Structure formats: C-alpha cells, structure tokens
Amino acid sequence: MxxxxxxxxxxxxxxxxxxxxxxxxxxxxxxxxxxxxxxxxxxxxxxxxxxxxxxxxxxxxxxxxxxxxxxxxxxxxxxxxxxxxxxxxxxxxxxxxxxxxxxxxxxxxxxxxxxxxxxxxxxxxxxxxxxxxxxxxxxxxxxxxxxxxxxxxxxxxxxxxxxxxxxxxxxxxxxxxxxxxxxxxxxxxxxxxxxxxxxxxxxxxxxxxxxxxxxxxxxxxxxxxxxxxxxxxxxxxxxxxxxxxxxxxxxxxxxxxxxxxxxxxxxxxxxxxxxxxxxxYMPVGTVDVKETISWADIEKDASAWMGNERQHTAYSAIQKAAAFAKDKAIWRYLQTSDHFYYMASKFGTCGEVHNYFSHHEARDAFKIYMAILADFENRNIRFMKNKRSAKTLRTLPPEEAFHFTSPTGYVGYAAYSLDQFCDLLRVVPSDSIAYHQERGDIAQWIEHTLKDQKLAEDIIGRRDRQDLITTINQRREELWSRLA
Structure with a gap:
C-alpha cells in the first residue's frame, strides 16, 4: 500500500x-x-x-x-x-x-x-x-x-x-x-x-x-x-x-x-x-527529459504557452525586453505564464479549459500583451544610454507591426520588431518580399516606424532574400552591441 x-x-x-x-x-x-x-x-x-x-x-x-x-x-x-x-x-x-x-x-x-x-x-x-x-x-x-x-x-x-x-x-x-x-x-x-x-x-x-x-x-x-x-x-x-x-x-x-x-x-x-x-524512499531509476513537459492540456508539454505563432512572438519579445527593463517588476509581471496561456488557440476540451480561465479572447490577449509590452519598452528608452538604437530595436504595438502581404493578400506573417522581421525574411514567400520591395514598403517601415534611415537606405533595391537578411542582420547586431 x-x-x-x-x-x-x-x-x-x-x-x-x-x-x-x-x-x-x-x-x-x-x-x-x-x-x-x-x-x-x-x-x-x-x-x-x-x-x-x-x-x-x-x-x-x-x-x-x-x-x-x-x-x-x-x-x-x-x-x-x-x-x-x-x-x-x-x-x-x-x-x-x-x-x-x-x-x-x-x-x-x-x-x-x-x-x-x-x-x-x-x-x-x-x-x-x-x-x-x-x-x-x-x-x-x-x-x-x-x-x-x-x-x-x-x-x-x-x-x-x-x-x-x-x-x-x-x-x-x-x-x-x-x-x-x-x-x-x-x-x-x-x-x-x-x-x-x-x-x-x-x-x-x-x-x-x-x-x-x-x-x-x-x-x-x-x-x-x-x-x-x-x-x-x-x-x-x-x-x-x-x-x-x-x-x-x-x-x-x-x-x-x-x-x-x-x-x-x-x-x-x-x-x-x-x-x-x-x-x-530511495530513487528506483532515472528519467531523461530532453523535451519540456508540464501538467497542461493533453499534450503535457509547453504548447499551452508556446503552441502558436502569437505565443512565440510574445515569448521572444519578453526575453529581449530585458534590455529595456529599468523596472524589473513590471517586466517580471509580464512573464507570468497566464498571459501566454490566454493566447492559446486550441480546440476541444483543451480549448474549453483555456477559455474558462481567460478573461478575453486569444487574439485580444495577444494584442493587449504586445501593446503593453511596447508601451513599457518605449517608456524606458529615455533611461537608456543609446536611445537611438533602442528606438529601432524596441517591440512595436500591433498597429505598427509589419504585416507581410502579396498581390493576393495577407500571407500570415507579422513582425513586431526588427529582430523578428529579420527572422521572418527566412520563411515568408519570395513573392511577398518582391512585392514589398517593389513598393518600397520595407524601407518606409524601417525609416518611419523604426527610425533607422541608414538601414532604410541600405536595403533599397535589394531583391535577393539572402542579401536582405545579411544586410539587416548586420545592422541589428551592430545596434544590439550598442545596448550592451
């Protein structure tokens, strides 16, 4: 017994x-x-x-x-x-x-x-x-x-x-x-x-x-x-x-x-x-847990908090926000698992449980989270040594994100920071990149939203995907080094 x-x-x-x-x-x-x-x-x-x-x-x-x-x-x-x-x-x-x-x-x-x-x-x-x-x-x-x-x-x-x-x-x-x-x-x-x-x-x-x-x-x-x-x-x-x-x-x-x-x-x-x-009681054996487990949902993994693109965007953003966190308490409140749980897009009984605990819809949970995180970072830029770099690297509110489209419409990707934009360039369809470059959308967004005129000028006319990635990646690494 x-x-x-x-x-x-x-x-x-x-x-x-x-x-x-x-x-x-x-x-x-x-x-x-x-x-x-x-x-x-x-x-x-x-x-x-x-x-x-x-x-x-x-x-x-x-x-x-x-x-x-x-x-x-x-x-x-x-x-x-x-x-x-x-x-x-x-x-x-x-x-x-x-x-x-x-x-x-x-x-x-x-x-x-x-x-x-x-x-x-x-x-x-x-x-x-x-x-x-x-x-x-x-x-x-x-x-x-x-x-x-x-x-x-x-x-x-x-x-x-x-x-x-x-x-x-x-x-x-x-x-x-x-x-x-x-x-x-x-x-x-x-x-x-x-x-x-x-x-x-x-x-x-x-x-x-x-x-x-x-x-x-x-x-x-x-x-x-x-x-x-x-x-x-x-x-x-x-x-x-x-x-x-x-x-x-x-x-x-x-x-x-x-x-x-x-x-x-x-x-x-x-x-x-x-x-x-x-x-x-003495241990009777060992367990090897290479992939994260949890007690959540049927999957018993981290998908309750990191199972969709919205959650991954927020998860990546909150880690990078450490550089802006003059007020560590607010930054840490934003790490609470529940915020990410509310963004889940699961169905069936798991979806019902997520909906039971959430006080708003998953899409709204994500938009509010990103808006608050963006506001938090923006407020702290004035305390940072290199304000110009911080301005370019900050998390953006939903209305300022770059939404990738093509001649036929939205392709399902949105960038809430320069870092995420560079990462998404590796996966968005080629016709979407060409479409935005022909219109000058990317340069305008970088210049007017991210406030980086130098980078905006550097990417004008570049059609090759890898060329764009290399140019933007070099710039973002340079900007992050200034915040270190």
Missing part, C-alpha cells in the same frame, strides 16, 4: 488591462492601474469567499487531526492577498506554519522564465520566492515545483544548483517508458516526484462531470483507489481553486475534501510530506 503526498497549487496572476490604451500622461507610479485590470481584485474576492476561506478552514482542522499536505504559493498570489485580503493571508499563515504542512519553492511570478535559454532570470525568481516564504512564514522551501510543472533536463540542473532536495513534475509516460509514477526517480541526480495524472485529474477535472462513469466521486471510493495502487508513493497535485471555485460547494467538493483524510486513515493510507517522502 503506497503513501499519498497531496499538494495544492495556489496562484492568481495580475491579469492585463482589457481596455489598455497608451497614456503618456501616466507616471511610473500609476503603471499598475494602466497595465493591470480591475478584475484582479474582483476575481480574488470571489475565489476567497468560495474557496480560500472555506477550504483552508477545512485544511486547518484536518492538519490538527494529523493530515499532511503541501502548498505552493506564487508571489503574485501573496501580493494580492496583502493588498486585498489580509484575513485570508492570515489563514494561510496558519497553514504554512503548521507542523503537518510543507511549502514548496517556485518562481515568484509563476513565470515562463524556466523555458528561457538563459536560466539566470529563472534562478533569480526562485530565489525571490524563497526569500518571500522566509519573510512571511520563516520557512525556506527545500522541494521545488516549477510553473505548471514545466520541467526538463536544464531545469533539473538549475534545481540542483539551487540546492533543492527534490522537484515535482508530471508523471508522463514518455519520460517513464511505461514505468510507474508511484516511485521516486532522479534527473541529473535530483530526486523527482511524479504527479499521478489520472488520480489528480479525477478530482481536478472529472469530479463534477455527470457523464463520467465514476460519478459521483466520494471520499471513500477515492481512498479505496489509493489503497489499491501499487508502488511507494502516489503524488496527487491539483489547483487549490478546485475546491469551491472550479467546482462549487453545491457539487459536494468541499465535503469530499473534509472527509478524505478520515477515509484515507481508515484504510491505513499515510499522508506524507514531500521532504519526508524523499527521506523515506
């Missing part, structure tokens, strides 16, 4: 302002209200009443009775509690300090920084989160879980460097080679705790599904499933908002949470903390 390790992800993003419009009169101290939506407080207040207060009161009672569980709080969630619901923060303070609970480390901004090529920002945000946990609760987490369980060999290496005793990720078959997720493995010598996908999603996604052949799910039935599982350890990890927000109280989800500890105890199933699990 295995032990069970139960974990809860608790996160709220600072959602971007659906009605954003650039306002040069706004000062830096007013950027929060300019960039972020008033809906953030509304959502937090609603979830607090439906989930955080009732579910946490249940958890506190069960912890006193010997139940063990773990929590992962994002820094943005904590900030919202400090602003708008300090009473709820007080409840979580009791949970955090309880001897039967454990806090996990993560990135402060629940960000996608772990996927960046340069892992410096990722590690800095993990350090910021550790300091936050210590400042608030006097606890330094020893086990890590990256944003949405995103994980690969490079992340494992960083976790190792940061000194964590272990890390959580998703128990996907493609890294297990059909081995059981109910054991501890290692990746780059870091112990890895693997989430049981089915048993976690039975609560997180299927609990309220009347068409499910196991509906209604009761605590005693679920405890039987755990008792009957093979292996050392079952890791069940879910969004905390499952309890009262995703599934309302009327579904019986809070009763399920209340009764589950007792039903597990009746069957002799021990609830265990991650750090205790790492001490109790």
């Amino acid at each position: 295995p032990d069970i390790c139960i974990g809860f992800e608790v996160h709220q993003p600072f959602r971007l302002n659906r009605y954003f419009s650039p306002d040069p009169k706004k000062k830096e101290k007013d950027l929060d209200s300019l960039y972020f939506d008033a809906i953030n407080r509304e959502v937090l207040e609603r979830v607090a009443e439906k989930c955080y207060v009732p579910a946490t009161n249940i958890i506190l009672e069960k912890l006193d009775e010997g139940f063990h569980c773990t929590f992962s709080f994002s820094g943005t969630f904590i900030e919202q509690l400090e602003k708008w619901r300090p009473d709820v923060l007080s409840l979580f303070d009791q949970v955090a300090r309880h001897k039967n609970s454990e806090l996990l480390g993560q990135t402060y901004y629940h960000s996608i920084a772990g996927c960046f090529g340069d892992k410096t920002e990722f590690m800095e945000q993990a350090g910021m989160h550790t300091e936050l946990m210590y400042d608030l609760f006097r606890i330094r987490p020893t086990v890590f879980e990256n944003t949405e369980f995103t994980f690969n060999n490079h992340i494992a290496s960083c976790v190792k460097k940061m000194g964590y005793a272990g890390v959580f990720t998703e128990g996907v078959n493609r890294i297990l080679d059909w081995r059981s997720a109910h054991h501890i493995y290692t990746c780059d010598d870091v112990p890895v705790l693997l989430r049981d996908i089915q048993l976690s999603d039975d609560i997180a996604f299927r609990f309220g599904n009347r068409g499910w052949d196991k509906f209604p799910l009761t605590a005693d039935t679920y405890a039987d499933w755990i008792r009957g599982a093979n292996g050392d350890l079952v890791n069940v990890f879910i969004d905390y908002e499952t309890f009262g927000e995703h599934f309302w109280k009327e579904t019986g989800i809070l009763n399920f949470l209340s009764y589950l500890p007792e039903e597990l105890e009746k069957r002799g199933v021990r609830t265990i903390l991650p750090s205790d699990a790492l001490e109790s």
Whole structure:
C-alpha cells in the first residue's frame, strides 16, 4: 500500500488591462492601474469567499487531526492577498506554519522564465520566492515545483544548483517508458516526484462531470483507489481553486475534501510530506527529459504557452525586453505564464479549459500583451544610454507591426520588431518580399516606424532574400552591441 503526498497549487496572476490604451500622461507610479485590470481584485474576492476561506478552514482542522499536505504559493498570489485580503493571508499563515504542512519553492511570478535559454532570470525568481516564504512564514522551501510543472533536463540542473532536495513534475509516460509514477526517480541526480495524472485529474477535472462513469466521486471510493495502487508513493497535485471555485460547494467538493483524510486513515493510507517522502524512499531509476513537459492540456508539454505563432512572438519579445527593463517588476509581471496561456488557440476540451480561465479572447490577449509590452519598452528608452538604437530595436504595438502581404493578400506573417522581421525574411514567400520591395514598403517601415534611415537606405533595391537578411542582420547586431 503506497503513501499519498497531496499538494495544492495556489496562484492568481495580475491579469492585463482589457481596455489598455497608451497614456503618456501616466507616471511610473500609476503603471499598475494602466497595465493591470480591475478584475484582479474582483476575481480574488470571489475565489476567497468560495474557496480560500472555506477550504483552508477545512485544511486547518484536518492538519490538527494529523493530515499532511503541501502548498505552493506564487508571489503574485501573496501580493494580492496583502493588498486585498489580509484575513485570508492570515489563514494561510496558519497553514504554512503548521507542523503537518510543507511549502514548496517556485518562481515568484509563476513565470515562463524556466523555458528561457538563459536560466539566470529563472534562478533569480526562485530565489525571490524563497526569500518571500522566509519573510512571511520563516520557512525556506527545500522541494521545488516549477510553473505548471514545466520541467526538463536544464531545469533539473538549475534545481540542483539551487540546492533543492527534490522537484515535482508530471508523471508522463514518455519520460517513464511505461514505468510507474508511484516511485521516486532522479534527473541529473535530483530526486523527482511524479504527479499521478489520472488520480489528480479525477478530482481536478472529472469530479463534477455527470457523464463520467465514476460519478459521483466520494471520499471513500477515492481512498479505496489509493489503497489499491501499487508502488511507494502516489503524488496527487491539483489547483487549490478546485475546491469551491472550479467546482462549487453545491457539487459536494468541499465535503469530499473534509472527509478524505478520515477515509484515507481508515484504510491505513499515510499522508506524507514531500521532504519526508524523499527521506523515506530511495530513487528506483532515472528519467531523461530532453523535451519540456508540464501538467497542461493533453499534450503535457509547453504548447499551452508556446503552441502558436502569437505565443512565440510574445515569448521572444519578453526575453529581449530585458534590455529595456529599468523596472524589473513590471517586466517580471509580464512573464507570468497566464498571459501566454490566454493566447492559446486550441480546440476541444483543451480549448474549453483555456477559455474558462481567460478573461478575453486569444487574439485580444495577444494584442493587449504586445501593446503593453511596447508601451513599457518605449517608456524606458529615455533611461537608456543609446536611445537611438533602442528606438529601432524596441517591440512595436500591433498597429505598427509589419504585416507581410502579396498581390493576393495577407500571407500570415507579422513582425513586431526588427529582430523578428529579420527572422521572418527566412520563411515568408519570395513573392511577398518582391512585392514589398517593389513598393518600397520595407524601407518606409524601417525609416518611419523604426527610425533607422541608414538601414532604410541600405536595403533599397535589394531583391535577393539572402542579401536582405545579411544586410539587416548586420545592422541589428551592430545596434544590439550598442545596448550592451
């Protein structure tokens, strides 16, 4: 009979302002209200009443009775509690300090920084989160879980460097080679705790599904499933908002949470903390995670955040924005994974889940994100040593992007920066390049939008694709060297 390790992800993003419009009169101290939506407080207040207060009161009672569980709080969630619901923060303070609970480390901004090529920002945000946990609760987490369980060999290496005793990720078959997720493995010598996908999603996604052949799910039935599982350890990890927000109280989800500890105890199933699990069980093998995995969607990869061209554009832009980030906090808020999640263009059940969590349409999410990022960069140009180079290299708002067309219409590519324009020249149809060069569109855009007259003059009359790429690439490298 295995032990069970139960974990809860608790996160709220600072959602971007659906009605954003650039306002040069706004000062830096007013950027929060300019960039972020008033809906953030509304959502937090609603979830607090439906989930955080009732579910946490249940958890506190069960912890006193010997139940063990773990929590992962994002820094943005904590900030919202400090602003708008300090009473709820007080409840979580009791949970955090309880001897039967454990806090996990993560990135402060629940960000996608772990996927960046340069892992410096990722590690800095993990350090910021550790300091936050210590400042608030006097606890330094020893086990890590990256944003949405995103994980690969490079992340494992960083976790190792940061000194964590272990890390959580998703128990996907493609890294297990059909081995059981109910054991501890290692990746780059870091112990890895693997989430049981089915048993976690039975609560997180299927609990309220009347068409499910196991509906209604009761605590005693679920405890039987755990008792009957093979292996050392079952890791069940879910969004905390499952309890009262995703599934309302009327579904019986809070009763399920209340009764589950007792039903597990009746069957002799021990609830265990991650750090205790790492001490109790030795790794039984290794996992090699060359391609990024996560707990998101059916694919269990990074496609929830980087699965379409819009997301790739935003993902590339936020990394390059580091050079403009006088205000690192705003830049880091813009790294929060939710912004990219809202841009997804998936269909079926995955698309339904994305739509459920988003407060606007995917296309609008992208346009607003790029407009805010462009405004943020533009505001910071005045603080930069080489303003002219920065002006040419900045991210552009949607209305200033270069949209590639041909005599028959739009060809599906748009450049939001000089860097992206140069990259797209490698893939856009030749007739589109010829069409724009004959009309002088590219030179006009570079001169009037990017404000680089020299480059505009250099590319006039050039018809060869590679010639254009070489000319523009040399110029952009020269401009970036001036910002270094």
